[in-house]
Amino acid sequence: MTEETRLIHSGLAQTPLARTVGPPIQRGSTVLLPNAAALYDHESQVTYGRQGLAAQSALMEALAELEHAAGVTLYPSGLAALTGALLAVLKAGDEVLVVDTIYKPTRRFCDTVLRRYGVGVRYYPAKLDADALMAACGPATRLIVLESPGSLSFEFQDVPAIAAAARARNILTLIDNTWAAGLLFKPLDHGVDISVQALTKYVGGHSDVFMGSAAVKAPNLVRALDDGVLNIGWAVSPDDAYQMLRGLRTLATRMARHDRSARQIAGWLKSRDEVGQVLHPALPDAPGSDIWRRDYSGACGLFAFTLSPGRPSATAAFLDALKIFGLGFSWGGFESLAIDCDPQLAGRSSPGDYGGPLIRLHIGLEDPVDLMDDLDQAFAAWRAAT
Ligand SMILES: Cc1ncc(COP(=O)(O)O)c(C=O)c1O
Missing domain, CATH: 3.40.640.10 (Type I PLP-dependent aspartate aminotransferase-like (Major domain))
Incomplete structure (x- = not known):
């Protein structure tokens, strides 16, 4: 064989492969x-x-x-x-x-x-x-x-x-x-x-x-x-x-942390004057809480809350003031995220009235105390803009 052919046929898949923990x-x-x-x-x-x-x-x-x-x-x-x-x-x-x-x-x-x-x-x-x-x-x-x-x-x-x-x-x-x-x-x-x-x-x-x-x-x-x-x-x-x-290997461990932090922050949000309702199923009066308790073994880090009614620019002021929370559409990652939902609700057959601007949070794996500090200073920006 010439070198041209040998280079094509050397270094191909070996069998059997060494056994690693994950698949090759x-x-x-x-x-x-x-x-x-x-x-x-x-x-x-x-x-x-x-x-x-x-x-x-x-x-x-x-x-x-x-x-x-x-x-x-x-x-x-x-x-x-x-x-x-x-x-x-x-x-x-x-x-x-x-x-x-x-x-x-x-x-x-x-x-x-x-x-x-x-x-x-x-x-x-x-x-x-x-x-x-x-x-x-x-x-x-x-x-x-x-x-x-x-x-x-x-x-x-x-x-x-x-x-x-x-x-x-x-x-x-x-x-x-x-x-x-x-x-x-x-x-x-x-x-x-x-x-x-x-x-x-x-x-x-x-x-x-x-x-x-x-x-x-x-x-x-x-x-x-x-x-x-x-x-x-x-x-x-x-x-x-x-x-x-x-990701699957650590799914349960990560999820338990998302859940714990999100519940802590949802409970804290409930006590804030700037907040209307908190849509987290672990809160006893949240819509769907009974079904969640019956059918689910826990919650993830994704939930929503409404801001008290204020000027539309106040919602943007709240979001723009966030420093640890990123503004982004996805969720499920290690990082915390926020979006305002109202522009998306408009596409529904019945958009629903949630009583104020609807904000969705994804609570990531950061320390929840830092996340509450971040929300706290964003509420100050909201108050200044309301
Ligand atoms: C509820 C829900 N389903 C499906 C998807 C789609 O997932 P992907 O971004 O992988 O297409 C998303 C993405 O945001 C979602 O929020």
Whole structure:
């Protein structure tokens, strides 16, 4: 062989690999098959890298454990997981009922792509109970989409009751379970058919990787989601899958800290004159607190509160004065964040009146005392501007 050929064929994958704690990060589009018969044996082995190699398989296995699922599919973002799961189970002529408090980009997908492909879309208020929701279903209703709690205004839905009623009518249910990160609430154990989460948030935990997952129990849904990924051609990189696996190892520990700090800050906010209501489910009088206590094993770091009514510029003064809290749309990372929600509420069928400007906080892993000091000085800026 000439040097040209030797350079192409030296330094290739070694077998067997040394055993590390985590899976190897196998980079591969091409998978080398052992013989001619194996080339088309797609059932019993991976024949192409897009199907996912060691890191992606390990992540799917770990997420199945987390979600109590029979099958998990991975997508390049949380939004792709939501849209991918919708595409996998809906067809032209079907109708989907979507909770009005849904994550806004999911709504945009329903209003544009789903409608363009002949799927009917209707929105229902988050407070609708199972009976009223069933009464709202029509003969074409194939799927009910839930998000509990809503990630801006924190309405909790009675998920087990809705899932049971839908199942009795042969209607599928899908939930965006990102707030619970698959950890605090187990939708599949409560009868939901498809549990979706943006791994980008708490599972990743470091605000630097995108990914989403859909978890299911029923064999026909495992097949439908697998086919959906295969047909559309989604793939996630082994490096990103490895980052998600790494995040999973500390998910429970981080979440306990997010929860403790967020409860402390929510209780403190409740005592402030600048604050109207605090939408944190662990506060006894918060909307949805009863459902949360019944179904969830804890809370994450994401909640909202209303500022007392004041001039619109006072809301901006409050946000602009924050020094430790960043202004940004994501959550689930180690850092604290804040946004004003009102511009997003306007896109809903019924925007709701929360009694004052709605501010969402993500409480990160910083010392909660420092975070309260930061909020305290931002309240001073709000008072000066009100
Ligand atoms: C509730 C909820 N679901 C889904 C997503 C989408 O996740 P991704 O950013 O990974 O697409 C987000 C992102 O903010 C979210 O807040």
